[in-house]
Amino acid sequence: MYKVAIVDDHTLLSEAIAGLVRQFSNFEVVNVAQNGQEFINFVEANPDNRPDIVLMDVKMPVMGGIEATTFLQKHYPEIKVLALSIEEEEGVVLQMIRAGAKGYLLKDTRKNILELALNEVMTQGFYYTNTVERIVNKTESKTEEEIVLKEREIEFIKHACTEMTYKQIAEKMFLSPKTVEGYREAVFQKLGLKNRTGLVIYAIKNNIFIP
Structure with a gap:
């Protein structure tokens, strides 16, 4: 019980x-x-x-x-x-x-x-x-075989699961805000997501981020 x-x-x-x-x-x-x-x-x-x-x-x-x-x-x-x-x-x-x-x-x-x-x-x-x-406006389901995340994309996802702003993430990753915006768009497209909440849920489900 x-x-x-x-x-x-x-x-x-x-x-x-x-x-x-x-x-x-x-x-x-x-x-x-x-x-x-x-x-x-x-x-x-x-x-x-x-x-x-x-x-x-x-x-x-x-x-x-x-x-x-x-x-x-x-x-x-x-x-x-x-x-x-x-x-x-x-x-x-x-x-x-x-x-x-x-x-x-x-x-x-x-x-x-x-x-x-x-x-x-x-x-x-x-x-x-x-x-x-x-x-969280998830758009379309994608199989794990279709999703290939690069190391820097995984790093971005981990940071995005915190309360840091995208500008702060850029500073943390030593990148320009525009480059981080590119990571965001690429990750959202790969995972079939529209926003940050969906990204956090994906990260938790796939053990990328542990609260």
Whole structure:
């Protein structure tokens, strides 16, 4: 049995989610918290009952999901975070992924997808729905055989997964901004992507970048 926590400031919703998770055969709910700080307090006070995975809302009072996920990634990396939010903005999705979230679900997700996502994160290490793929505007799927990345392109991808601007990446790589822009366009075209969030997801899935 995998241990699950739910962190959401909407009490009725968090209890409803907990009720759903309790119906899944290989998951048990060990904590329901109203914000990131409350959850972290539980983790620190219960070393023998820490969850394997946490369903984390993004925007909450006291401590939101991005800050809480960043803290967990640094201090308790064994606890996997699966974001569960109403936020569809690309920047928010990217922030959660960069913070260390292993997946991102919207709150209108069906029960069977929630169960699948929990299992995938625990067994495969990540899970991204078609909805998130749509949010990040992925254009076309390409097989791994079609994708050949050069060493400098991989270096660019690693930098692009951070919060550095493209100008800062250019300075880091000792290149002109125009050259870095060329790397960006080449990588996006090779991977069939339209933006930076999709690039981060690709990098995580392919072990190029580890949050």
